[in-house]
Amino acid sequence: MVAIWLDGRMRPSTAASVLVISARQVQRLLRRYRESGAGAIRHGLRGRPSNNRIDCGVRDYALAIVRETYADFGPTLAAEKLAERHGLTVSSETLRKWMIDDGLWKNRAQRRNFHPPRLRREHCGELVQIDGSDHRWFEDRSPACTLLVFIDDATGQLMQMRFVPSESTFSYFEALEGYLKDHGRPAAFYSDKHSIFRVSKTEARTGHGMTQFGRALAELNIEILCANSSQAKGRVERANRTLQDRLVKELRLAGISDRAEANAWLPTFIEQHNAHFARVPARPKNLHRPVNEPASRLRDILCWRDERYVGNNLTVSYERKRLILEDSDLARSAVGHYVETYAFADGRVDLRWKGVSLPYRMFDKDQQRVTHAAIADNKRLSEVLAYAMEMQKAAPPKMPRTGKQRTRYEPTGLRSPGPKSLLAKRAERRVAEAAAQAVE
Structure with a gap:
């Protein structure tokens, strides 16, 4: 740029605007260029530590404190504690660089977990992944609901889908009944750690060590396996992501706006989807087994x-x-x-x-209400709120009693006998002594 200005092809003011510096700075650079050549244009502190650089002793002192007291703290919180408790003010980003260089902190790229790919199962019906996807499937035409998805691990086929209000045991019972009717019994289901499939507290003193859904599968001789992470059951997770794009648009084009109509239409979509995305399994044998239970027995199992x-x-x-x-x-x-x-x-x-x-x-025909202390799972929150609003419309609010609580004294209307007299105490003592002598 200075050479162009020397040749007279650019004015100093134009060069200053291009370089985003002042015109006087352009003149200074020109003077250095004439005296010492092109190398003089470089910044004078290039290759030298900055004048604002924090002293190495401060860095070592801060890292020593972090290593001893805040080893598991993040840089932002550690910087706050250094300033609050030790009077050492260091920006969080500076401390982050120091901690990364010293091995006390890993950035997001370094903390990333890599999950090795898992090969597909070889047989159809050997492993079926199940999951529920909460989404606005009907967009603004209907409230959000949950889609239960059953996908075969070997072929990637959608084996069963059903729109339900939320993930619940009865919802999975209903979907499982349709699966058994269409395909038979698979070898195993692969799910997440939802409380429908797995008992969270293994130390529980009551119960039989399995959920209602697990009990039903045990009676049907079907294994239930729980994945340790969402990546482990990536087949159904990726299917949910695809369905949240394709299925929403297909429902819009078909003009479907409610769950009942959508459930009746889903077999058509499953057939089209499998024809486009399903693949041939590695082994041709189908491991689905027939359901030999009569309808009455199957109804008693799926309850x-x-x-x-x-x-x-x-x-x-x-x-x-x-x-x-x-x-x-x-x-x-x-x-x-x-x-x-x-x-x-x-x-x-x-x-x-x-x-x-x-x-x-x-005896009591009043239905159970959702109370202020009710515990609702996150995936069932929409259903619980809808039920609570229906109960609010059906019955007027009950005015709870305020003031005196149950633990307080309730007057009985009887007079207090008062303190015992000396004669009463003497009589009780004599009765106790006579009883002791009789025992001896």
Whole structure:
């Protein structure tokens, strides 16, 4: 640039605007160029430490404190603690560079985990990945819902899909029933660590060590495996990402706006999708097994089963409701024992003792409400909120009692006997002594 200006092809003001410097700085650079050549244009501190550089002793002192006290802290939090507790002010970015150079911190690229690819299974039906995807499948035409996806690991085929309000045990029971009807029993299902598939607390003292869905699969002789990470079941995760793009647009083109109509249309979409994306398995043998259970037995498997104690007055407590058994010899024989409860998706509850259904009537017909202390899973939050709003519309609000609590004293209206007299105490002592002598 200076050479062009020397040749007279550019004015000093033009050179200054191009270099984004002042015209006087252009003159200084020109003077250095004439005196010492092109090398003089370089900055004078090039190759030398900056005048604003922090002393090496300060750096070593800061890293020593971080290494001793804040080894597991991030640079931002460590910088705050250095200034707050040690009076050492260092910017978080400077401390980040120091910690990276000293091996105390890894940047995001260094912390990245690489998951080795897993080969597909060789047989169809050997491993089926299952997952639920919460999304606005109908865009603004209908509320968001969940799509349950069953995909074969060997072929990448979509084996079963169903739109449901949210991920729940009964939702998976419904999808599993359709899967068994269309394909039979696979060797194993591969899922995440959702509480539907896996008991989170292995140290729990009650229960049978498996969930209701796991119990149903055990009765059907199907294994359930839980992935340790979302990358491990990447087949179904990538399918969800593809479906959130393609399926949403297909539903829009088909003019479908509700779950019932979409579930009836899904077999057509599955057939088209598999024809485009599915692949041939490595081995031709299909490992799906036929379902030999009759319809009544399959209905008893795909339900919520538990046990409840029968009290002396032929009552059973179930889901905050009191069920009263009809008086009979069979019901009387169940007193003091646990009867089996079968809860079905339509809300019907069946009580069975020794394999026989016990007729009953409900004492409290009020339905269970969502209380202020109810615990709702994140994936079921939309469904729980919708249910709560329906209950709010159906019944007026109840005004809770304020002020006196249950733990406070309730007056009985009886007079206090007052302190015992000396004669009463002497009489009690004599009775106690006589009882002791009688025992001896």
